[in-house]
Amino acid sequence: MIDLIAGALIACGAFFFFAGTVGLLRFPDALTRLHALTKADTLGLGLIVIALIVRADSWAVRIKLLVIWLLVLGATATTCHMIARSQLDRDTAGGQP
Amino acid sequence: MAAFDVLLACLLFGLAARLLVTTDLFETITLFVSFGLGLALVWVRIGAIDVALAEVALGTGVTGALLINTRRRLETKAPEWLEVAALRPAASLLPALVGLAAGGAALAALAFRLRAGAAPGFADYRPAELPVQNPVTAVLLDFRAYDTLLEIGVLLLAVLGAWAARGAEAGGTLRAASPGPLLSAAVRLLVPLMVVVSGVLLWLGAVAPGGAFQAGTVLGATLVLASITGALRVPPLPAWAARGALALGFAVFLGVGAGAMAIDGEILDYPQEYAGALVLAIEATLTVSIGLILAALAGGVVPSGGTRPAPPEEAR
Numbered sequence: 001m002i003d004l005i006a007g008a009l010i011a012c013g014a015f016f017f018f019a020g021t022v023g024l025l026r027f028p029d030a031l032t033r034l035h036a037l038t039k040a041d042t043l044g045l046g047l048i049v050i051a052l053i054v055r056a057d058s059w060a061v062r063i064k065l066l067v068i069w070l071l072v073l074g075a076t077a078t079t080c081h082m083i084a085r086s087q088l089d090r091d092t093a094g095g096q097p
Numbered sequence: 098m099a100a101f102d103v104l105l106a107c108l109l110f111g112l113a114a115r116l117l118v119t120t121d122l123f124e125t126i127t128l129f130v131s132f133g134l135g136l137a138l139v140w141v142r143i144g145a146i147d148v149a150l151a152e153v154a155l156g157t158g159v160t161g162a163l164l165i166n167t168r169r170r171l172e173t174k175a176p177e178w179l180e181v182a183a184l185r186p187a188a189s190l191l192p193a194l195v196g197l198a199a200g201g202a203a204l205a206a207l208a209f210r211l212r213a214g215a216a217p218g219f220a221d222y223r224p225a226e227l228p229v230q231n232p233v234t235a236v237l238l239d240f241r242a243y244d245t246l247l248e249i250g251v252l253l254l255a256v257l258g259a260w261a262a263r264g265a266e267a268g269g270t271l272r273a274a275s276p277g278p279l280l281s282a283a284v285r286l287l288v289p290l291m292v293v294v295s296g297v298l299l300w301l302g303a304v305a306p307g308g309a310f311q312a313g314t315v316l317g318a319t320l321v322l323a324s325i326t327g328a329l330r331v332p333p334l335p336a337w338a339a340r341g342a343l344a345l346g347f348a349v350f351l352g353v354g355a356g357a358m359a360i361d362g363e364i365l366d367y368p369q370e371y372a373g374a375l376v377l378a379i380e381a382t383l384t385v386s387i388g389l390i391l392a393a394l395a396g397g398v399v400p401s402g403g404t405r406p407a408p409p410e411e412a413r
Binding site: 074075077078081082085 | 277279280283286287
C-alpha cells in the first residue's frame with residue numbers, strides 16, 4: 001500500500017519535471033522558461049520528497065528530507081529571482097535609448 | 098536498477114561526445130558541469146559517496162565557477178591581463194618559502210618511499226590500526242598521507258600562481274552587479290547554516306563520507322557567496338594573517354608529519370595513541386585553508402596587499 005502511494009507520488013513528480021523540461025526547451029524567452037522550470041521544480045521535487053518521506057524508515061531521515069526540500073525551495077526561488085532580474089535589466093537596457 | 102545504470106552510462110557517453118565536438122565556449126562549460134553531475138551519480142551508484150561529494154563540490158562546482166569566470170574575462174578583456182604582474186620582494190618571500198617547503202616535502206616523501214623499497218600495500222594496512230573509522234579518511238590522512246600533503250601543496254601553489262598572474266589585488270572578479278534584497282536576505286540566512294554544515298562534514302569525516310576537502314569546499318563557497326553579495330562584511334585581515342591562514346593547513350600537516358618523523362623515524366607515521374586526535378587537528382586546519390584557497394582562486398576573496406576588494410556597487 002505504502003509502495004503504491006509512494007509510486008504514484010513519484011510518477012506525478014516525474015511528470016512535473018518532464019513538463020518543466022519541455023517548457024524549458026520549447027518556450028521562447030528567459031522569463032517564460034523560468035516560469036515553466038520553477039513551477040515544475042517546486043511541485044515535482046515536493047511530490048518526490050513526500051514519496052520518500054512516506055517510504056522512509058526513521059524520523060531522522062524524514063526530517064532531513066524535509067530540510068533538504070526547504071533548502072532547495074529557497075535556493076530555487078532566489079536563483080529564479082536573480083535570473084529574472086538580470087533578464088529584466090538586460091531588457092530595459094536594450095529596449096530604451 | 099540495471100536499466101538506470103545503462104541509461105546513465107549512455108547519457109555520460111552522449112555528453113562526452115557532445116563536449117568534444119562543440120565549439121561554443123559557454124556550451125562546453127555547461128556540458129562539462131552536466132557531465133560532472135552525471136559522473137557523481139555514477140560514483141553514488143558504485144557506493145563511493147566520498148568521491149561523489151568531491152566530484153560535485155570540486156570537480157563541478159568550483160571548477161565550473163572558475164571556468165565561467167575565465168570565460169567572462171576572456172570576453173570582456175583583451176588578453177593582456179595574462180601578463181605576469183611584477184613581483185615585489187616581500188610578496189615573493191612567502192612563495193619562495195612555500196616552494197622550498199613543498200620541495201622538501203616531496204624529497205622527504207620520495208626518500209621515504211625509496212628507503213622502504215616499495216610502498217606498503219593496502220593489504221598490510223590493518224583495519225584495527227585505523228586512526229578513524231571511515232576508511233576513505235584513513236587512507237587520505239594516514240595510509241597515503243604524503244599524497245594528500247602534496248595535493249595541498251599543489252593547491253597552495255595554484256593560488257600563488259594565480260596571484261602572480263593576475264596580481265593579488267585584482268581580486269573580487271566574481272561580483273554581483275546588484276545583489277538585491279532577496280539575495281542579500283538569502284545569503285544572511287544561508288551563511289550561518291553553511292558554516293554549520295561545513296563543521297558537520299568535517300566531524301563526520303571520521304566515521305562517514307565527508308572530511309576536510311568537502312568541508313573546505315562548503316566553507317569556500319560560503320566565503321565567495323558572502324563576499325560577492327557584500328551581504329556580510331568580513332573584517333579585513335592583515336595581509337600576513339590572510340596569507341598565513343592560506344598556508345596553515347599545509348604547515349600543520351607538514352609539521353605533524355615531520356614531528357612524527359622525529360619521534361618514529363618515518364614521516365607522517367603518527368604515534369598510535371594520538372593518531373585520531375592528530376588526524377582531526379590536521380583536518381580542521383586543512384578545512385580552513387582549503388576554504389580560503391578555493392575562495393581566493395574563485396574570486397580573490399582573500400586580501401593580500403593589506404587592501405580588500407571594494408564592496409560591490411549599490412543597486413541602481
